[in-house]
Amino acid sequence: MDISGARDARERLVVIGGDAAGMSAASQARRMRGPDELEIVAFERGHFSSFSACGIPYWVGGDVPERDRLIARTPEEHRARGIDLRMRTEVTEIDVAAGRVRARDVDSGAESWVPYDKLVIATGARPVRPDMPGIDAPGVHGVQTLDDGEALLDSLTRAPEGRRAVVVGAGYIGVEMAEALIKRGYEVTVVNRGAEPMSTLDADMGRLVREAMEGLGITMVGGTEVTKVLTGEDGRVRAVATEDAEYPADVVVLGIGVRPQTALARAAGLPLGAHGGLLTDRAMRVRGHENIWAGGDCVEVLDLVSGQERYVPLGTHANKHGQIIGTNAGGGYATFPGVVGTAVSKVCDLEIARTGLREKDARRVGLQFETVTIESTSRAGYYPGASPMTVKMLAERRTGRLLGVQIVGREGAAKRVDIAAVALTAGLTVEQVTALDLGYAPPFSPVWDPVLVAARKAAAKVRDGAR
Template sequence: MPERLLVVGGDAAGMSAASQARRRRPAAALEVIAFERGGHTSYSACGIPYLIGGLVEELDDLVARTPEVFRDRFQIDARIGHEVIGIDTKNRRVRVREIQSGTEYQEAYDQLVVATGAEPRRPPIPGIEAEGIHGVQTLDDAVSVERSLEGGARRAVIVGAGYIGLEMAEAFVLRGLDVTLVEQAPQPMTTLDLEMGELVADALREIGVGLRLGEEVEGFDVVEGRVRSVEAGGGSIPADLVVLGTGTRPASGLAEEAGIPIGPTGGVRTDARMRTEVPGVWAAGDCVETFHRVSRKPVAIALGTHANKQGRVAGINLGGGYATFPGVVGTAVSKICSVEVARTGLNESEAEAAGFAFGSVVVESSTRAGYYPGAEKMTVKLIAELQTGRLLGAQIVGAEGAAKRIDVIATALWNEMTVDEIQGMDLSYAPPFSPVWDPVLIAARKAQERAEDGWTDAP
């Protein structure tokens, strides 16, 4: 009889694990069943803002593989509309509810992958459950936002100016809505330092987004079950539609109830091979915590690319191979219309929390040679350890072509390079692509000059 692998959660991490395990072990050796409570498998949640903004035409475009594909091409039984409601790790069984019928049943496993994803943080604000207030985590959320738009929504309020909030602001602007963004911090994008966040604020204002910074949402005005306005900063903002961009947390409740150890971040704890501390139970994706290679501390970062990699690692190991997930350095990228934003490593407050003594530089340069058409402004911030000059983190805000340079810095960070080492690197140069000194090199050079001067503020 084949071994049986059950997967809880049918998105990036879960289905990567399932596919990789299958690649290495045929159906005769390994039976694979995946349970997904939603209506879709393996979709790009990161694509939802572009679907709503009209840049992506069909919801189906965001689905990489349907349950039919998994069944026919991979012999994986992917059951949508099936929610795992309990895990019995002692007897290696899960309890499943078929959502439509309410029927419950049990399935036994030899190996289990927990890939339950993230869930939106819903601040305990009165009225937050009203109609017209949406998360944007799942394709089902996307459908309900679209329904609001087609129902004639004209004024959108977004609560929280993180990545999702900003991408949804762009989407609504593209759809012609009046958009207001409410953020309790004094800047959008709090994963950036203040001066870099202010560049993002400028970009938002430029595309006509109303910015209410430093304001907390106190409540929602709800009429007949539907939101009519958002109360914030002592005033009221009319809203036909509200989106919550207030972040997510690991959806680790199911694992926790089953006694699977949870880390300090709220994510399921795993080793580098994605094994939990419970025999036969693995975990991957937004529900786990991972290792930050700069702070050397656990972090929970919900991001499709990590979920894919972690799922793949779990699947290779489940299939009899050997793979490890090496942790993260906190790289992220986004755009608001023509302004690109990226970061990696630690920002100033994170560096402080991690106990580093550090200095920083902010350098403005150009995406291309100054004389080449389309050369536009980009700003790079580097943070480096005082005693050694080792790079700790970076942030970029700029025009087209700016943000992907964060990957060069992430690679340098991964290798624990100093700013002195970085400034000498052989990065590509041609006028359509870069000034003769790439902006990354210019920033490293300035940081090294500051380091040589002992990071004094002398002119």
């Protein structure tokens, strides 16, 4: 039964998901068309809308003093702009043939069918939560939502005097949460399946991250997996176990990564890619469906370097997807060309950045390449505060096309990756990168910026290989 209210002459845009992609789409569609022309109904199953999941580790660590700083726009603010945002309401089914969705009130269980003329799917991602004994014990936490952050902070407050934490996984979230827990005064152990942290980097660059983490007092355990969570007499977590060791823990944080939340789309028969994400065209329209769009962490995107679809769940992409979807759903035209895979992070004062392909990515798509690694400094060596920086660069053999860059260093290192991101998007060769007219003054850079030093060395290696 449809209890959403009588339909009128207006078109109805239904949005599933009230965070970055979904509410960006709703807001942009509202800018394009007013309430008299377009009705917008959005569903969000959680307690918060338009929040920054990326900021949760910094809230937990105390850099962000309060939760509400992470909320960009409240439900009341969205409603004041003419968007019917229904919180604590979960969409449980998409009926594509009939053009409707089944919505369920999370608290009361009441259900209704809500018809749509246009649909946006922005269901986000789900954290990987291994199926193992004890995984649901009190004291074991994911960090996907603001509710997760509050629950973790509560556990940290109530933990016993030992104050021991284990982080499972050493990707972006794992590394950032390890730093947050150190700041909270915990003894931190990170257990990671890979030999080195940050699998988005090549292992030689990941080693630099591990060494920095160990320098902070973090115990790094690589090349193994947690097989179970051990609990005490009170039922709370007391340790995690691998095949050959146990690591005491008053709190366990899961930082294993995320997967696209597409069970709803799969059940509706919508097209999914090799990584489980929805497949869209450049206008973010779900392939084969004129009036359905999808964006954010539930979609796969085109990698401009490899030419293949990949899964890159980042808030930057989600907000861009939303803008594009909202423009198109509102009657305009916009496209999303793809990504080069740029990401930055940090662990205390160590900055970590990457863009483009890793060595194994290039091998997987059949590219032949050269690699160089250089050591430089963030400023002119004689200027106070100059700090070391390592830059690794990949270039295609013979053509010299830039394929990827990874940077690990102190202050001023991470955002240099943006130079490489622009070069990758433009399809520049490393020879062309050497000629970029970058800003220089001793407080900001050596006379040859570290990225240019790496490009010069890569260009020379490409020339030598072509002889």
